[in-house]
Amino acid sequence: MEAYFERLRSVYPLSAEGLDLLKSYMAKKHLSKGDFILRKDETCRHIYFVNKGFARIFYFKNGKEITEWFTPEKNFCFSITSYFEEKPSHLIIECLEDSEVIYLSKEGLDTLCKTHIEISNFFSKLISGALILSQKRMDSIQFETARQRYEKLLKTQPYILQKAPMQYLASFLGITPETLSRIRTQI
Amino acid sequence: MEAYFERLRSVYPLSAEGLDLLKSYMAKKHLSKGDFILRKDETCRHIYFVNKGFARIFYFKNGKEITEWFTPEKNFCFSITSYFEEKPSHLIIECLEDSEVIYLSKEGLDTLCKTHIEISNFFSKLISGALILSQKRMDSIQFETARQRYEKLLKTQPYILQKAPMQYLASFLGITPETLSRIRTQI
DNA sequence: TTTTACAATTGACAATTGTCAAAAAATGCA
DNA sequence: TGCATTTTTTGACAATTGTCAATTGTAAAA
Structure with missing residues:
Protein backbone atom coordinates (compact mmCIF):
# COMPACT_ATOMS: atom_id res chain seq x y z
CA MET A 1 0.00 0.00 0.00
CA GLU A 144 4.03 36.37 20.22
CA THR A 145 6.74 38.64 18.89
CA ALA A 146 8.36 37.97 15.53
CA ARG A 147 11.47 36.81 17.38
CA GLN A 148 9.52 34.32 19.49
CA ARG A 149 7.82 32.95 16.39
CA TYR A 150 11.14 32.65 14.58
CA GLU A 151 12.65 30.78 17.50
CA LYS A 152 9.64 28.46 17.72
CA LEU A 153 9.96 27.73 14.00
CA LEU A 154 13.64 27.03 14.53
CA LYS A 155 12.80 24.48 17.23
CA THR A 156 9.72 22.81 15.80
CA GLN A 157 10.11 23.02 12.03
CA PRO A 158 13.76 23.72 11.21
CA TYR A 159 13.40 22.12 7.77
CA ILE A 160 11.20 25.06 6.77
CA LEU A 161 14.03 27.46 7.63
CA GLN A 162 16.41 25.37 5.55
CA LYS A 163 14.18 25.13 2.51
CA ALA A 164 12.46 28.50 2.32
CA PRO A 165 14.21 31.72 1.23
CA MET A 166 14.42 34.47 3.86
CA GLN A 167 12.00 36.78 2.07
CA TYR A 168 9.26 34.13 2.16
CA LEU A 169 9.95 33.46 5.82
CA ALA A 170 9.82 37.16 6.62
CA SER A 171 6.36 37.67 5.13
CA PHE A 172 5.25 34.40 6.76
CA LEU A 173 6.33 35.83 10.12
CA GLY A 174 4.64 39.13 9.29
CA ILE A 175 7.82 41.21 9.27
CA THR A 176 10.13 42.73 6.66
CA PRO A 177 13.18 40.88 5.36
CA GLU A 178 15.34 43.54 7.02
CA THR A 179 13.86 42.90 10.44
CA LEU A 180 14.22 39.13 10.02
CA SER A 181 17.83 39.60 9.05
CA ARG A 182 18.44 41.62 12.22
CA ILE A 183 16.69 39.01 14.36
CA ARG A 184 18.83 36.26 12.87
CA THR A 185 22.09 38.01 13.69
CA GLN A 186 21.00 38.38 17.31
CA ILE A 187 20.23 34.72 17.93
CA MET B 1 -40.45 25.95 16.82
CA GLU B 144 -4.10 44.77 8.44
CA THR B 145 -3.14 47.55 10.83
CA ALA B 146 -4.95 47.95 14.13
CA ARG B 147 -6.68 51.03 12.68
CA GLN B 148 -7.94 49.10 9.63
CA ARG B 149 -9.26 46.35 11.88
CA TYR B 150 -10.98 48.85 14.14
CA GLU B 151 -12.62 50.51 11.15
CA LYS B 152 -13.74 47.15 9.75
CA LEU B 153 -15.25 46.26 13.11
CA LEU B 154 -17.00 49.62 13.14
CA LYS B 155 -18.55 48.88 9.74
CA THR B 156 -19.36 45.21 10.04
CA GLN B 157 -20.05 44.63 13.74
CA PRO B 158 -20.76 47.98 15.40
CA TYR B 159 -22.78 46.26 18.15
CA ILE B 160 -19.55 44.76 19.44
CA LEU B 161 -18.08 48.24 19.85
CA GLN B 162 -21.19 49.33 21.69
CA LYS B 163 -21.29 46.39 24.06
CA ALA B 164 -17.65 45.65 24.81
CA PRO B 165 -15.44 47.80 27.07
CA MET B 166 -12.47 49.45 25.36
CA GLN B 167 -9.89 47.38 27.19
CA TYR B 168 -11.42 44.16 25.87
CA LEU B 169 -11.55 45.58 22.36
CA ALA B 170 -7.92 46.67 22.59
CA SER B 171 -6.64 43.22 23.46
CA PHE B 172 -8.96 41.74 20.81
CA LEU B 173 -7.33 44.03 18.25
CA GLY B 174 -3.90 43.15 19.61
CA ILE B 175 -3.00 46.65 20.81
CA THR B 176 -2.86 48.48 24.13
CA PRO B 177 -5.86 50.45 25.45
CA GLU B 178 -3.79 53.63 25.03
CA THR B 179 -3.21 53.00 21.34
CA LEU B 180 -6.88 52.18 20.78
CA SER B 181 -7.86 55.38 22.54
CA ARG B 182 -5.60 57.36 20.22
CA ILE B 183 -6.99 55.62 17.14
CA ARG B 184 -10.54 56.45 18.22
CA THR B 185 -9.84 60.17 18.56
CA GLN B 186 -8.44 60.23 15.03
CA ILE B 187 -11.44 58.71 13.27
C1' DT C 1 35.13 32.40 -15.70
C1' DT C 2 32.61 36.41 -16.03
C1' DT C 3 28.32 38.56 -16.18
C1' DT C 4 23.93 39.33 -14.62
C1' DA C 5 20.11 39.14 -11.74
C1' DC C 6 18.33 38.38 -7.51
C1' DA C 7 18.68 37.72 -2.41
C1' DA C 8 20.35 39.06 1.98
C1' DT C 9 22.46 42.31 4.95
C1' DT C 10 23.60 46.79 6.92
C1' DG C 11 23.08 51.76 8.09
C1' DA C 12 20.45 56.02 8.79
C1' DC C 13 16.31 57.81 9.75
C1' DA C 14 11.16 58.07 10.26
C1' DA C 15 6.93 56.26 11.92
C1' DT C 16 4.42 53.48 14.94
C1' DT C 17 3.40 51.52 19.10
C1' DG C 18 4.40 50.40 23.94
C1' DT C 19 5.34 51.85 28.74
C1' DC C 20 4.64 54.47 32.64
C1' DA C 21 2.44 58.15 35.12
C1' DA C 22 -1.22 61.16 35.80
C1' DA C 23 -5.63 63.29 34.82
C1' DA C 24 -10.32 63.01 33.37
C1' DA C 25 -14.47 60.50 32.78
C1' DA C 26 -17.61 56.92 33.74
C1' DT C 27 -19.56 53.49 36.67
C1' DG C 28 -21.20 51.14 40.75
C1' DC C 29 -22.62 51.28 45.34
C1' DA C 30 -23.77 53.05 50.03
C1' DT D 1 -26.38 62.38 45.95
C1' DG D 2 -21.68 61.64 46.93
C1' DC D 3 -17.82 58.64 47.41
C1' DA D 4 -14.83 55.03 45.82
C1' DT D 5 -13.41 52.34 42.15
C1' DT D 6 -12.60 51.40 37.59
C1' DT D 7 -12.13 52.79 32.86
C1' DT D 8 -10.59 55.82 29.42
C1' DT D 9 -7.81 59.44 27.85
C1' DT D 10 -3.64 62.22 27.56
C1' DG D 11 1.35 63.30 27.78
C1' DA D 12 6.31 62.26 27.68
C1' DC D 13 9.54 59.22 26.44
C1' DA D 14 11.61 54.69 25.03
C1' DA D 15 11.69 50.71 22.17
C1' DT D 16 10.53 48.42 18.08
C1' DT D 17 9.88 48.02 13.41
C1' DG D 18 9.48 49.90 8.74
C1' DT D 19 11.40 52.44 4.79
C1' DC D 20 14.82 53.61 1.68
C1' DA D 21 19.36 53.36 -0.10
C1' DA D 22 23.62 51.20 -0.50
C1' DT D 23 26.44 47.16 -0.09
C1' DT D 24 27.58 42.45 -0.01
C1' DG D 25 26.66 37.72 -1.13
C1' DT D 26 24.94 33.99 -4.16
C1' DA D 27 23.56 31.34 -7.94
C1' DA D 28 22.28 30.72 -12.60
C1' DA D 29 23.26 31.99 -17.51
C1' DA D 30 26.28 33.54 -21.15
Whole structure:
Protein backbone atom coordinates (compact mmCIF):
# COMPACT_ATOMS: atom_id res chain seq x y z
CA MET A 1 0.00 0.00 0.00
CA GLU A 2 1.26 3.44 -0.84
CA ALA A 3 2.53 5.61 1.98
CA TYR A 4 -0.08 8.33 1.65
CA PHE A 5 -2.87 5.86 2.36
CA GLU A 6 -1.31 5.33 5.76
CA ARG A 7 -1.24 9.08 6.19
CA LEU A 8 -4.94 9.29 5.38
CA ARG A 9 -5.59 6.60 7.97
CA SER A 10 -3.62 8.58 10.54
CA VAL A 11 -6.24 11.32 10.09
CA TYR A 12 -9.11 8.89 10.58
CA PRO A 13 -8.94 5.08 10.62
CA LEU A 14 -10.63 4.35 7.30
CA SER A 15 -11.58 0.80 6.32
CA ALA A 16 -10.23 -0.76 3.14
CA GLU A 17 -13.58 0.03 1.51
CA GLY A 18 -13.42 3.65 2.64
CA LEU A 19 -9.91 3.98 1.26
CA ASP A 20 -10.99 2.50 -2.05
CA LEU A 21 -13.85 4.95 -2.27
CA LEU A 22 -11.52 7.88 -1.69
CA LYS A 23 -8.95 6.44 -4.05
CA SER A 24 -11.41 6.63 -6.93
CA TYR A 25 -11.44 10.41 -6.54
CA MET A 26 -7.70 10.86 -6.12
CA ALA A 27 -5.16 11.63 -8.83
CA LYS A 28 -1.39 11.84 -8.59
CA LYS A 29 0.56 14.58 -10.34
CA HIS A 30 4.28 15.19 -10.67
CA LEU A 31 5.13 18.89 -10.54
CA SER A 32 8.40 20.74 -11.01
CA LYS A 33 9.88 23.46 -8.85
CA GLY A 34 8.02 26.67 -9.62
CA ASP A 35 4.87 24.91 -10.86
CA PHE A 36 1.56 25.93 -9.34
CA ILE A 37 -0.71 23.54 -7.47
CA LEU A 38 -3.36 26.26 -7.34
CA ARG A 39 -3.25 29.39 -9.50
CA LYS A 40 -4.54 32.82 -8.58
CA ASP A 41 -8.26 33.23 -9.32
CA GLU A 42 -8.66 29.50 -9.92
CA THR A 43 -11.35 27.96 -7.72
CA CYS A 44 -9.90 25.40 -5.31
CA ARG A 45 -11.71 22.16 -6.19
CA HIS A 46 -9.35 19.75 -4.50
CA ILE A 47 -7.65 19.02 -1.24
CA TYR A 48 -3.96 18.62 -2.02
CA PHE A 49 -1.64 16.20 -0.31
CA VAL A 50 2.06 16.91 -0.80
CA ASN A 51 3.39 13.36 -0.84
CA LYS A 52 6.89 14.42 -1.85
CA GLY A 53 8.39 17.88 -2.08
CA PHE A 54 7.62 21.22 -0.48
CA ALA A 55 5.08 23.94 -1.24
CA ARG A 56 4.21 27.42 -0.10
CA ILE A 57 0.89 29.21 0.01
CA PHE A 58 1.02 32.93 -0.71
CA TYR A 59 -0.90 35.88 -2.04
CA PHE A 60 -0.36 39.39 -3.27
CA LYS A 61 -0.96 42.36 -1.00
CA ASN A 62 -0.17 45.81 -2.41
CA GLY A 63 1.91 44.22 -5.14
CA LYS A 64 3.99 42.23 -2.67
CA GLU A 65 3.99 38.49 -2.13
CA ILE A 66 2.82 37.50 1.33
CA THR A 67 3.58 33.91 2.32
CA GLU A 68 0.75 32.52 4.41
CA TRP A 69 1.87 29.00 5.07
CA PHE A 70 4.30 26.30 4.04
CA THR A 71 3.32 22.71 3.30
CA PRO A 72 6.06 20.21 4.10
CA GLU A 73 6.05 16.68 2.72
CA LYS A 74 3.23 14.37 3.91
CA ASN A 75 0.91 17.29 4.68
CA PHE A 76 -2.34 18.63 3.27
CA CYS A 77 -3.06 22.05 1.86
CA PHE A 78 -5.90 23.88 0.16
CA SER A 79 -7.43 27.34 0.04
CA ILE A 80 -9.96 27.26 2.85
CA THR A 81 -12.20 30.09 1.66
CA SER A 82 -12.01 29.19 -2.03
CA TYR A 83 -12.74 25.54 -1.34
CA PHE A 84 -15.72 25.99 0.94
CA GLU A 85 -17.21 29.10 -0.64
CA GLU A 86 -16.41 27.86 -4.15
CA LYS A 87 -14.99 31.22 -5.16
CA PRO A 88 -11.81 32.13 -7.09
CA SER A 89 -8.78 31.85 -4.85
CA HIS A 90 -6.68 34.84 -3.89
CA LEU A 91 -4.22 32.32 -2.52
CA ILE A 92 -1.61 30.76 -4.77
CA ILE A 93 0.02 27.41 -4.00
CA GLU A 94 3.45 26.94 -5.54
CA CYS A 95 5.96 24.10 -5.43
CA LEU A 96 9.31 25.20 -4.02
CA GLU A 97 10.79 21.86 -5.06
CA ASP A 98 9.95 19.14 -7.56
CA SER A 99 6.93 17.54 -5.94
CA GLU A 100 4.47 14.67 -6.07
CA VAL A 101 0.98 15.85 -5.19
CA ILE A 102 -2.20 13.84 -4.67
CA TYR A 103 -5.37 15.66 -5.72
CA LEU A 104 -8.53 14.67 -3.87
CA SER A 105 -11.54 16.18 -5.62
CA LYS A 106 -14.10 18.19 -3.66
CA GLU A 107 -16.82 16.95 -5.96
CA GLY A 108 -15.96 13.36 -5.14
CA LEU A 109 -15.55 14.02 -1.46
CA ASP A 110 -18.90 15.85 -1.28
CA THR A 111 -20.60 13.00 -3.12
CA LEU A 112 -19.12 10.38 -0.81
CA CYS A 113 -19.95 12.40 2.31
CA LYS A 114 -23.62 12.39 1.38
CA THR A 115 -23.82 8.62 1.32
CA HIS A 116 -20.92 7.21 3.33
CA ILE A 117 -20.77 8.09 6.99
CA GLU A 118 -17.21 6.84 7.28
CA ILE A 119 -16.06 9.36 4.67
CA SER A 120 -18.09 12.10 6.30
CA ASN A 121 -16.34 11.40 9.60
CA PHE A 122 -12.97 11.33 7.85
CA PHE A 123 -13.72 14.71 6.37
CA SER A 124 -14.79 16.12 9.75
CA LYS A 125 -11.54 14.94 11.24
CA LEU A 126 -9.55 16.45 8.39
CA ILE A 127 -11.09 19.91 8.74
CA SER A 128 -11.09 19.88 12.53
CA GLY A 129 -7.34 19.25 12.27
CA ALA A 130 -7.08 22.26 9.98
CA LEU A 131 -9.15 24.27 12.43
CA ILE A 132 -6.84 23.42 15.33
CA LEU A 133 -3.81 24.40 13.25
CA SER A 134 -5.45 27.65 12.21
CA GLN A 135 -6.32 28.44 15.82
CA LYS A 136 -2.82 27.77 17.09
CA ARG A 137 -1.28 29.83 14.33
CA MET A 138 -3.65 32.71 15.12
CA ASP A 139 -2.64 32.68 18.79
CA SER A 140 0.97 32.64 17.74
CA ILE A 141 0.59 35.58 15.35
CA GLN A 142 -1.35 37.77 17.70
CA PHE A 143 0.45 37.26 20.95
CA GLU A 144 4.03 36.37 20.22
CA THR A 145 6.74 38.64 18.89
CA ALA A 146 8.36 37.97 15.53
CA ARG A 147 11.47 36.81 17.38
CA GLN A 148 9.52 34.32 19.49
CA ARG A 149 7.82 32.95 16.39
CA TYR A 150 11.14 32.65 14.58
CA GLU A 151 12.65 30.78 17.50
CA LYS A 152 9.64 28.46 17.72
CA LEU A 153 9.96 27.73 14.00
CA LEU A 154 13.64 27.03 14.53
CA LYS A 155 12.80 24.48 17.23
CA THR A 156 9.72 22.81 15.80
CA GLN A 157 10.11 23.02 12.03
CA PRO A 158 13.76 23.72 11.21
CA TYR A 159 13.40 22.12 7.77
CA ILE A 160 11.20 25.06 6.77
CA LEU A 161 14.03 27.46 7.63
CA GLN A 162 16.41 25.37 5.55
CA LYS A 163 14.18 25.13 2.51
CA ALA A 164 12.46 28.50 2.32
CA PRO A 165 14.21 31.72 1.23
CA MET A 166 14.42 34.47 3.86
CA GLN A 167 12.00 36.78 2.07
CA TYR A 168 9.26 34.13 2.16
CA LEU A 169 9.95 33.46 5.82
CA ALA A 170 9.82 37.16 6.62
CA SER A 171 6.36 37.67 5.13
CA PHE A 172 5.25 34.40 6.76
CA LEU A 173 6.33 35.83 10.12
CA GLY A 174 4.64 39.13 9.29
CA ILE A 175 7.82 41.21 9.27
CA THR A 176 10.13 42.73 6.66
CA PRO A 177 13.18 40.88 5.36
CA GLU A 178 15.34 43.54 7.02
CA THR A 179 13.86 42.90 10.44
CA LEU A 180 14.22 39.13 10.02
CA SER A 181 17.83 39.60 9.05
CA ARG A 182 18.44 41.62 12.22
CA ILE A 183 16.69 39.01 14.36
CA ARG A 184 18.83 36.26 12.87
CA THR A 185 22.09 38.01 13.69
CA GLN A 186 21.00 38.38 17.31
CA ILE A 187 20.23 34.72 17.93
CA MET B 1 -40.45 25.95 16.82
CA GLU B 2 -37.86 27.79 18.80
CA ALA B 3 -35.70 30.32 16.99
CA TYR B 4 -32.41 28.52 17.54
CA PHE B 5 -33.63 25.48 15.64
CA GLU B 6 -33.96 27.69 12.60
CA ARG B 7 -30.44 28.90 13.23
CA LEU B 8 -29.20 25.29 13.32
CA ARG B 9 -30.94 24.67 10.02
CA SER B 10 -29.25 27.74 8.53
CA VAL B 11 -25.97 25.93 9.18
CA TYR B 12 -27.18 22.75 7.51
CA PRO B 13 -30.76 21.89 6.45
CA LEU B 14 -31.55 19.25 9.03
CA SER B 15 -34.70 17.16 8.81
CA ALA B 16 -37.22 17.12 11.66
CA GLU B 17 -35.74 13.79 12.75
CA GLY B 18 -32.23 15.22 12.69
CA LEU B 19 -33.31 18.19 14.78
CA ASP B 20 -35.00 15.89 17.29
CA LEU B 21 -31.84 13.83 17.60
CA LEU B 22 -29.76 16.93 18.30
CA LYS B 23 -32.39 18.29 20.64
CA SER B 24 -32.00 15.29 22.90
CA TYR B 25 -28.42 16.36 23.56
CA MET B 26 -29.13 20.04 24.05
CA ALA B 27 -29.77 21.88 27.29
CA LYS B 28 -30.75 25.48 27.86
CA LYS B 29 -29.21 27.55 30.65
CA HIS B 30 -29.89 31.06 31.85
CA LEU B 31 -26.74 32.87 32.91
CA SER B 32 -26.16 36.25 34.50
CA LYS B 33 -23.69 38.92 33.51
CA GLY B 34 -20.26 37.86 34.73
CA ASP B 35 -21.11 34.14 34.80
CA PHE B 36 -18.80 31.76 32.99
CA ILE B 37 -19.90 29.53 30.14
CA LEU B 38 -16.50 27.84 30.23
CA ARG B 39 -14.08 28.18 33.14
CA LYS B 40 -10.30 28.14 32.96
CA ASP B 41 -8.86 24.60 33.01
CA GLU B 42 -12.30 23.08 32.49
CA THR B 43 -12.44 20.77 29.46
CA CYS B 44 -14.80 22.09 26.81
CA ARG B 45 -17.37 19.32 26.38
CA HIS B 46 -20.05 21.31 24.60
CA ILE B 47 -20.62 23.58 21.66
CA TYR B 48 -22.32 26.67 23.03
CA PHE B 49 -24.99 28.64 21.21
CA VAL B 50 -25.62 32.12 22.60
CA ASN B 51 -29.35 32.41 21.94
CA LYS B 52 -29.72 35.65 23.86
CA GLY B 53 -27.04 37.91 25.32
CA PHE B 54 -23.38 38.48 24.56
CA ALA B 55 -20.18 36.66 25.51
CA ARG B 56 -16.47 37.08 25.20
CA ILE B 57 -13.70 34.53 24.94
CA PHE B 58 -10.45 35.45 26.63
CA TYR B 59 -7.37 34.09 28.29
CA PHE B 60 -4.54 35.22 30.53
CA LYS B 61 -1.14 36.05 29.08
CA ASN B 62 1.52 37.32 31.49
CA GLY B 63 -1.19 38.09 34.02
CA LYS B 64 -3.20 40.16 31.57
CA GLU B 65 -6.56 39.29 30.06
CA ILE B 66 -6.39 38.88 26.29
CA THR B 67 -9.76 38.88 24.55
CA GLU B 68 -9.72 36.45 21.66
CA TRP B 69 -13.22 36.73 20.29
CA PHE B 70 -16.71 37.98 21.01
CA THR B 71 -19.85 35.92 20.56
CA PRO B 72 -22.88 38.01 19.68
CA GLU B 73 -26.45 36.71 20.00
CA LYS B 74 -27.40 33.80 17.69
CA ASN B 75 -23.81 32.62 17.31
CA PHE B 76 -21.80 29.61 18.37
CA CYS B 77 -18.68 29.48 20.46
CA PHE B 78 -16.40 26.87 22.00
CA SER B 79 -12.74 26.35 22.76
CA ILE B 80 -11.42 24.75 19.60
CA THR B 81 -8.32 23.11 21.05
CA SER B 82 -9.94 22.04 24.32
CA TYR B 83 -12.96 20.58 22.53
CA PHE B 84 -11.11 18.57 19.92
CA GLU B 85 -8.09 17.58 21.95
CA GLU B 86 -10.18 17.04 25.10
CA LYS B 87 -7.72 18.98 27.22
CA PRO B 88 -8.30 21.63 29.92
CA SER B 89 -9.10 24.96 28.32
CA HIS B 90 -6.81 27.96 28.65
CA LEU B 91 -9.68 29.94 27.15
CA ILE B 92 -12.41 31.34 29.37
CA ILE B 93 -15.87 32.16 28.06
CA GLU B 94 -17.73 34.79 30.06
CA CYS B 95 -21.15 36.38 29.67
CA LEU B 96 -20.92 40.16 29.30
CA GLU B 97 -24.72 40.36 29.65
CA ASP B 98 -27.46 38.19 31.12
CA SER B 99 -27.62 35.41 28.56
CA GLU B 100 -29.52 32.34 27.41
CA VAL B 101 -27.13 29.66 26.24
CA ILE B 102 -27.85 26.33 24.57
CA TYR B 103 -25.35 23.59 25.43
CA LEU B 104 -24.88 20.91 22.78
CA SER B 105 -22.86 18.04 24.25
CA LYS B 106 -19.77 16.74 22.47
CA GLU B 107 -20.51 13.26 23.75
CA GLY B 108 -23.96 13.33 22.17
CA LEU B 109 -22.73 14.88 18.97
CA ASP B 110 -19.92 12.32 18.64
CA THR B 111 -22.37 9.48 19.25
CA LEU B 112 -24.82 10.79 16.66
CA CYS B 113 -22.06 11.41 14.12
CA LYS B 114 -21.08 7.75 14.26
CA THR B 115 -24.51 6.55 13.25
CA HIS B 116 -26.36 9.41 11.53
CA ILE B 117 -24.85 10.76 8.36
CA GLU B 118 -27.10 13.81 8.46
CA ILE B 119 -25.67 14.84 11.82
CA SER B 120 -22.16 14.13 10.62
CA ASN B 121 -22.72 16.45 7.68
CA PHE B 122 -24.22 19.07 9.97
CA PHE B 123 -21.14 18.89 12.15
CA SER B 124 -18.82 19.17 9.14
CA LYS B 125 -20.65 22.28 8.04
CA LEU B 126 -20.48 23.77 11.52
CA ILE B 127 -16.73 23.35 11.86
CA SER B 128 -15.98 24.35 8.28
CA GLY B 129 -17.82 27.59 9.08
CA ALA B 130 -15.58 28.00 12.12
CA LEU B 131 -12.55 27.27 9.93
CA ILE B 132 -13.52 29.97 7.43
CA LEU B 133 -14.01 32.47 10.26
CA SER B 134 -10.68 31.52 11.79
CA GLN B 135 -8.93 31.91 8.44
CA LYS B 136 -10.44 35.31 7.75
CA ARG B 137 -9.55 36.55 11.20
CA MET B 138 -5.99 35.32 10.77
CA ASP B 139 -5.61 37.22 7.50
CA SER B 140 -7.01 40.29 9.20
CA ILE B 141 -4.65 40.06 12.16
CA GLN B 142 -1.53 39.48 10.17
CA PHE B 143 -1.95 41.88 7.31
CA GLU B 144 -4.10 44.77 8.44
CA THR B 145 -3.14 47.55 10.83
CA ALA B 146 -4.95 47.95 14.13
CA ARG B 147 -6.68 51.03 12.68
CA GLN B 148 -7.94 49.10 9.63
CA ARG B 149 -9.26 46.35 11.88
CA TYR B 150 -10.98 48.85 14.14
CA GLU B 151 -12.62 50.51 11.15
CA LYS B 152 -13.74 47.15 9.75
CA LEU B 153 -15.25 46.26 13.11
CA LEU B 154 -17.00 49.62 13.14
CA LYS B 155 -18.55 48.88 9.74
CA THR B 156 -19.36 45.21 10.04
CA GLN B 157 -20.05 44.63 13.74
CA PRO B 158 -20.76 47.98 15.40
CA TYR B 159 -22.78 46.26 18.15
CA ILE B 160 -19.55 44.76 19.44
CA LEU B 161 -18.08 48.24 19.85
CA GLN B 162 -21.19 49.33 21.69
CA LYS B 163 -21.29 46.39 24.06
CA ALA B 164 -17.65 45.65 24.81
CA PRO B 165 -15.44 47.80 27.07
CA MET B 166 -12.47 49.45 25.36
CA GLN B 167 -9.89 47.38 27.19
CA TYR B 168 -11.42 44.16 25.87
CA LEU B 169 -11.55 45.58 22.36
CA ALA B 170 -7.92 46.67 22.59
CA SER B 171 -6.64 43.22 23.46
CA PHE B 172 -8.96 41.74 20.81
CA LEU B 173 -7.33 44.03 18.25
CA GLY B 174 -3.90 43.15 19.61
CA ILE B 175 -3.00 46.65 20.81
CA THR B 176 -2.86 48.48 24.13
CA PRO B 177 -5.86 50.45 25.45
CA GLU B 178 -3.79 53.63 25.03
CA THR B 179 -3.21 53.00 21.34
CA LEU B 180 -6.88 52.18 20.78
CA SER B 181 -7.86 55.38 22.54
CA ARG B 182 -5.60 57.36 20.22
CA ILE B 183 -6.99 55.62 17.14
CA ARG B 184 -10.54 56.45 18.22
CA THR B 185 -9.84 60.17 18.56
CA GLN B 186 -8.44 60.23 15.03
CA ILE B 187 -11.44 58.71 13.27
C1' DT C 1 35.13 32.40 -15.70
C1' DT C 2 32.61 36.41 -16.03
C1' DT C 3 28.32 38.56 -16.18
C1' DT C 4 23.93 39.33 -14.62
C1' DA C 5 20.11 39.14 -11.74
C1' DC C 6 18.33 38.38 -7.51
C1' DA C 7 18.68 37.72 -2.41
C1' DA C 8 20.35 39.06 1.98
C1' DT C 9 22.46 42.31 4.95
C1' DT C 10 23.60 46.79 6.92
C1' DG C 11 23.08 51.76 8.09
C1' DA C 12 20.45 56.02 8.79
C1' DC C 13 16.31 57.81 9.75
C1' DA C 14 11.16 58.07 10.26
C1' DA C 15 6.93 56.26 11.92
C1' DT C 16 4.42 53.48 14.94
C1' DT C 17 3.40 51.52 19.10
C1' DG C 18 4.40 50.40 23.94
C1' DT C 19 5.34 51.85 28.74
C1' DC C 20 4.64 54.47 32.64
C1' DA C 21 2.44 58.15 35.12
C1' DA C 22 -1.22 61.16 35.80
C1' DA C 23 -5.63 63.29 34.82
C1' DA C 24 -10.32 63.01 33.37
C1' DA C 25 -14.47 60.50 32.78
C1' DA C 26 -17.61 56.92 33.74
C1' DT C 27 -19.56 53.49 36.67
C1' DG C 28 -21.20 51.14 40.75
C1' DC C 29 -22.62 51.28 45.34
C1' DA C 30 -23.77 53.05 50.03
C1' DT D 1 -26.38 62.38 45.95
C1' DG D 2 -21.68 61.64 46.93
C1' DC D 3 -17.82 58.64 47.41
C1' DA D 4 -14.83 55.03 45.82
C1' DT D 5 -13.41 52.34 42.15
C1' DT D 6 -12.60 51.40 37.59
C1' DT D 7 -12.13 52.79 32.86
C1' DT D 8 -10.59 55.82 29.42
C1' DT D 9 -7.81 59.44 27.85
C1' DT D 10 -3.64 62.22 27.56
C1' DG D 11 1.35 63.30 27.78
C1' DA D 12 6.31 62.26 27.68
C1' DC D 13 9.54 59.22 26.44
C1' DA D 14 11.61 54.69 25.03
C1' DA D 15 11.69 50.71 22.17
C1' DT D 16 10.53 48.42 18.08
C1' DT D 17 9.88 48.02 13.41
C1' DG D 18 9.48 49.90 8.74
C1' DT D 19 11.40 52.44 4.79
C1' DC D 20 14.82 53.61 1.68
C1' DA D 21 19.36 53.36 -0.10
C1' DA D 22 23.62 51.20 -0.50
C1' DT D 23 26.44 47.16 -0.09
C1' DT D 24 27.58 42.45 -0.01
C1' DG D 25 26.66 37.72 -1.13
C1' DT D 26 24.94 33.99 -4.16
C1' DA D 27 23.56 31.34 -7.94
C1' DA D 28 22.28 30.72 -12.60
C1' DA D 29 23.26 31.99 -17.51
C1' DA D 30 26.28 33.54 -21.15
